[in-house]
Amino acid sequence: MTITGEMLRTHPKADGSDALLMCIEACVECAQSCTSCADACLGEEMVAELTGCIRKNLDCAAVCAATAVVLTRQTGSNPDTVRAVLEACRAACAACAEECEQHAGMHEHCTICAEACRRCERACAELLAA
Amino acid sequence: MTITGEMLRTHPKADGSDALLMCIEACVECAQSCTSCADACLGEEMVAELTGCIRKNLDCAAVCAATAVVLTRQTGSNPDTVRAVLEACRAACAACAEECEQHAGMHEHCTICAEACRRCERACAELLAA
Amino acid sequence: MTITGEMLRTHPKADGSDALLMCIEACVECAQSCTSCADACLGEEMVAELTGCIRKNLDCAAVCAATAVVLTRQTGSNPDTVRAVLEACRAACAACAEECEQHAGMHEHCTICAEACRRCERACAELLAA
Amino acid sequence: MTITGEMLRTHPKADGSDALLMCIEACVECAQSCTSCADACLGEEMVAELTGCIRKNLDCAAVCAATAVVLTRQTGSNPDTVRAVLEACRAACAACAEECEQHAGMHEHCTICAEACRRCERACAELLAA
Numbered sequence: 001m002t003i004t005g006e007m008l009r010t011h012p013k014a015d016g017s018d019a020l021l022m023c024i025e026a027c028v029e030c031a032q033s034c035t036s037c038a039d040a041c042l043g044e045e046m047v048a049e050l051t052g053c054i055r056k057n058l059d060c061a062a063v064c065a066a067t068a069v070v071l072t073r074q075t076g077s078n079p080d081t082v083r084a085v086l087e088a089c090r091a092a093c094a095a096c097a098e099e100c101e102q103h104a105g106m107h108e109h110c111t112i113c114a115e116a117c118r119r120c121e122r123a124c125a126e127l128l129a130a
Numbered sequence: 131m132t133i134t135g136e137m138l139r140t141h142p143k144a145d146g147s148d149a150l151l152m153c154i155e156a157c158v159e160c161a162q163s164c165t166s167c168a169d170a171c172l173g174e175e176m177v178a179e180l181t182g183c184i185r186k187n188l189d190c191a192a193v194c195a196a197t198a199v200v201l202t203r204q205t206g207s208n209p210d211t212v213r214a215v216l217e218a219c220r221a222a223c224a225a226c227a228e229e230c231e232q233h234a235g236m237h238e239h240c241t242i243c244a245e246a247c248r249r250c251e252r253a254c255a256e257l258l259a260a
Numbered sequence: 261m262t263i264t265g266e267m268l269r270t271h272p273k274a275d276g277s278d279a280l281l282m283c284i285e286a287c288v289e290c291a292q293s294c295t296s297c298a299d300a301c302l303g304e305e306m307v308a309e310l311t312g313c314i315r316k317n318l319d320c321a322a323v324c325a326a327t328a329v330v331l332t333r334q335t336g337s338n339p340d341t342v343r344a345v346l347e348a349c350r351a352a353c354a355a356c357a358e359e360c361e362q363h364a365g366m367h368e369h370c371t372i373c374a375e376a377c378r379r380c381e382r383a384c385a386e387l388l389a390a
Numbered sequence: 391m392t393i394t395g396e397m398l399r400t401h402p403k404a405d406g407s408d409a410l411l412m413c414i415e416a417c418v419e420c421a422q423s424c425t426s427c428a429d430a431c432l433g434e435e436m437v438a439e440l441t442g443c444i445r446k447n448l449d450c451a452a453v454c455a456a457t458a459v460v461l462t463r464q465t466g467s468n469p470d471t472v473r474a475v476l477e478a479c480r481a482a483c484a485a486c487a488e489e490c491e492q493h494a495g496m497h498e499h500c501t502i503c504a505e506a507c508r509r510c511e512r513a514c515a516e517l518l519a520a
Contacts, residue, residue: 003289003376007296010368012303028292029263032284032332036267039333042441043272051432055206058199058428058448063215065325066196069188070222072292073299076185078225081218085193088211088218092200095208108270116263133419133506137426140498142433154422159393162418162462166397169463172311173402181302188298188318195455202422203429238400246393315466318459323475326456329448330482336445338485341478345453348471348478352460355468 004028004072013075019123019130024071026123027089030116031064034096037113044107053099053110060096063089064120071127086124093121134158134202143205149253149260154201156246156253157219161194163246164226170239183229183240190226193219194250201257216254223251264288264332273335279383279390284331286376286383287349291324293376294356300369313359313370320356323349324380331387346384353381394418394462403465409513409520414461416506416513417479421454423506424486430499443489443500450486453479454510461517476514483511 001009004024008014038057041050067089074082097117103110131139134154138144168187171180197219204212227247233240261269264284268274298317301310327349334342357377363370391399394414398404428447431440457479464472487507493500 003293003372004296006372007293007300007369010372011296011300014300014303024292028288032288032328033263033267035329035332036264036271039335039445040267040271040274042444043274043335045438047441048435048437051437052206054432055203055429056208056211059203059207059211061329062196062199063211066192068292069192069295069321072295073185073189075299075303076182077189078186078221081186081189081193081222081225084214084218084221088214091208091214092211095211109267112263112266112270133423133502134426136502137423137430137499140502141426141430144430144433158418158422162414162458163393163397165459165462166394166401169315169465170397170401170404172314173404173465175308177311178305178307181307184302185299191459198422199425199451202425205429205433239397242393242396242400312466315463316468316471319463319467319471322456322459323471326452329452333445333449336442337449338446338481341446341449341453341482341485344474344478344481348474351468351474352471355471 011075015075017130019127020071020074023123023127024068026120027064027068027071030093030120031061031068033113033116034058034061034064037100037109040107040109050103053103056096056099057113060092060117063092067124083128086128090121090124090128093117093124097121141205145205147260149257150201150204153253153257154198156250157194157198157201160223160246160250161191161198163243164188164191164194167230167239167243170237174237180233183233186226186229187243190222190247193222213258216258220251220254220258223247223254227251271335275335277390279387280331280334283383283387284328286380287324287328287331290353290376290380291321291328293373294318294321294324297360297369297373300367304367310363313363316356316359317373320352320377323352343388346388350381350384350388353377353384357381401465405465407520409517410461410464413513413517414458416510417454417458417461420483420506420510421451421458423503424448424451424454427490427499427503430497434497440493443493446486446489447503450482450507453482473518476518480511480514480518483507483514487511
């Protein structure tokens with residue numbers, strides 16, 4: 001079991017649903033992937049053509065990190081906030097995935113990052129539907 | 131002029147609208163206020179009755195901080211992401227303001243924090259309407 | 261391989277050392293563990309006795325998250341900054357581990373969180389020594 | 391009085407020293423300035439020559455933001471952590487200021503950001519000496 005799962009399991013009041021756990025883990029993973037992809041893009045010689053990707057990476061990283069902490073505190077949070085944050089995360093992931101997919105042929109880091117974004121986008125949609 | 135205003139003014143491509151500037155500043159202020167209110171609540175003897183407030187403070191701080199960075203990069207961002215992030219920030223601010231207002235009679239830090247949340251909620255609404 | 265490993269492997273200039281990879285992953289894990297432990301402590305009936313733990317959890321989460329992003333961008337960063345950030349992370353992890361260890365007998369989330377903090381403290385020390 | 395000052399004044403246990411208040415405000419300002427400077431650099435035609443500046447901006451923004459929240463919770467924090475975090479913030483600000491100063495002749499946003507970094511570097515040094 002991951003640390004996120006262990007911590008939810010031992011939380012005095014967490015519901016510990018699978019959809020919640022998977023969404024937190026997808027957000028943490030996507031934030032890390034996007035932070036790394038932004039830096040990889042900065043390291044490419046054609047960086048001037050990747051500024052849109054870097055911005056979407058950094059936006060997605062910030063939104064995923066905030067979503068992860070809000071979900072981790074989900075027990076005590078307002079459901080309206082959780083829902084709106086999940087919608088924002090889904091939008092940021094979709095925008096970043098779409099951008100990274102355009103560079104996937106040239107940059108393997110964009111391929112991997114796009115996959116992480118799509119996983120997180122789906123995990124947000126599934127938690128919204130749960 | 132604030133540092134946020136100076137930086138937007140000298141950005142090579144920023145639109146520099148007043149609504150954008152005011153919203154970034156309201157988010158930065160509200161994030162700081164909520165971080166501080168969470169700690170002030172932790173320092174109160176009746177902390178056991180303030181756990182809901184602490185959680186909403188921490189959620190609001192995380193969402194406002196993410197919103198501030200996304201808006202600061204607004205030039206290159208996807209409008210769908212910006213709109214969804216503003217909606218999330220408005221929801222987090224409204225939830226935190228409502229909670230802090232309930233303790234405003236007893237704790238001056240909650241009074242001040244509720245005002246910062248309401249200002250940020252309004253600034254998000256105005257930027258969404260702009 | 262984890263997403264962090266995949267992204268470092270495909271970065272155009274990353275050194276990809278094992279010590280770097282392990283430290284980034286330990287920071288990400290510890291940030292998540294501490295965010296969750298703070299909320300679990302807020303959910304305990306004896307929260308009034310856990311405020312010191314909540315504060316150290318939140319501090320450690322903030323420092324670990326910042327350390328993870330600085331390390332992820334390690335390729336282009338100033339070595340003095342990286343070193344000082346690793347020292348700060350080691351201190352925050354040690355302080356949080358020590359605190360969590362005091363509650364480990366009563367709260368399983370503190371036991372698990374203390375272990376994550378000790379792993380991260382060691383990973384920082386190993387990267388500093390590398 | 392700023393929101394940070396108002397919140398410290400109404401905190402049940404804060405010491406409310408001027409050096410602490412000034413350092414928190416300098417960190418918040420510097421984080422905002424560095425986030426904005428990174429994006430302004432991304433918007434410059436000569437972005438390929440500014441990647442080092444963007445990385446130092448993003449590192450400095452992350453470290454200043456973490457420092458601001460740790461200092462805001464200073465009442466309950468471990469003094470060793472606070473000291474190490476202040477040293478890390480001072481190092482990140484010095485590195486970013488040095489880099490921005492090299493581009494100050496060409497980019498006004500780097501001039502303004504370098505000044506914010508130097509103010510924050512000094513504020514950290516003064517709080518360390520207090």
